[in-house]
Amino acid sequence: MTVKEFALHNGYKILSCVDRAEELEITGVYICDLLSMAMAKIDDGELWITVHTNLNIIAIASLTNASCIVIPEGIEVEENTINKAQEKEVVIVQASDRSYDICINFYRQKSGVTYD
Amino acid sequence: MKQALWGQVIKVKSILKREYEIPANDFALAGEASSNVRKILTQLGVNPVIIKRTSIAMYEAELNAVIHGNGGKALVEIFEDKIQILIYDEGPGIEDIELAMVEGYSTAPDSIREMGFGAGMGLSNIKKNADEFLLESEINKGTKVYITIALF
Ligand SMILES: Nc1ncnc2c1ncn2[C@@H]1O[C@H](COP(=O)(O)OP(=O)(O)OP(=O)(O)O)[C@@H](O)[C@H]1O
Numbered sequence A: 001m002t003v004k005e006f007a008l009h010n011g012y013k014i015l016s017c018v019d020r021a022e023e024l025e026i027t028g029v030y031i032c033d034l035l036s037m038a039m040a041k042i043d044d045g046e047l048w049i050t051v052h053t054n055l056n057i058i059a060i061a062s063l064t065n066a067s068c069i070v071i072p073e074g075i076e077v078e079e080n081t082i083n084k085a086q087e088k089e090v091v092i093v094q095a096s097d098r099s100y101d102i103c104i105n106f107y108r109q110k111s112g113v114t115y116d
Numbered sequence B: 001m002k003q004a005l006w007g008q009v010i011k012v013k014s015i016l017k018r019e020y021e022i023p024a025n026d027f028a029l030a031g032e033a034s035s036n037v038r039k040i041l042t043q044l045g046v047n048p049v050i051i052k053r054t055s056i057a058m059y060e061a062e063l064n065a066v067i068h069g070n071g072g073k074a075l076v077e078i079f080e081d082k083i084q085i086l087i088y089d090e091g092p093g094i095e096d097i098e099l100a101m102v103e104g105y106s107t108a109p110d111s112i113r114e115m116g117f118g119a120g121m122g123l124s125n126i127k128k129n130a131d132e133f134l135l136e137s138e139i140n141k142g143t144k145v146y147i148t149i150a151l152f
């Protein structure tokens, strides 16, 4: 599933690099708000959920080859962070859901489970 | 060990040499040096796994210079078979290197932790991703981080 498919299906908003969102496949999910832990652990293609919206998240996502950053709970993202994401070709997705539900939604969509 | 690492620089000509300024506490520019090196390695067609290891190691050293070292410089040399990175600063230095290497140890202030730094994992991330890693530090003089990564 691509980042765009995931975002569209769940009503999440793509804040940067919509064109890239169409190409990038999500391979899994990683959740952590400690930047150096995320740096160590994010595997290529993973969707990274963090509540941080500062500029530094862009380098983390870019250097680890994350497929996108997902900001949960409708948290607003600063304009300078979005600009940097655009510059570094990092996709930021803003989700209204909590981290747990974002994971559940990913799992359901991936495995085709439709019950509610 | 430093001699062994850098003695070779004189004998073997590098393919490419870059120098970067690392401004203190500037988070708009933090990571730019690492990001640029990543771009160069990508253009050179280096194995993506090695690019990622290099990026992680260099980023952590770069950010330590930004956050703890009052800013510094990065010297990067790419050879046929390896990349050598030196990140140095003239900041406060590290009193106890062994302690600094312990995962979870961090002196990052609250304002830095609020951004997500301060897990105390940066130095061990460097060690895990580098083929050779040397940390030299002197109180009130500064800190030098030498990173070597084999390109294949
Ligand atoms: N260049 C430096 N100058 C002075 N002190 C440093 C430098 N680099 C590291 N340190 C010291 O070593 C400690 C551990 O560094 P490390 O990178 O492992 O963790 P951190 O920077 O505190 O947090 P993290 O990297 O996980 O965000 C730092 O908190 C700091 O006290």
Ligand SMILES: [Mg+2]
Binding pocket: A036, B060, B063, B064, B121, B122, B123
């Ligand atoms: Mg650090």
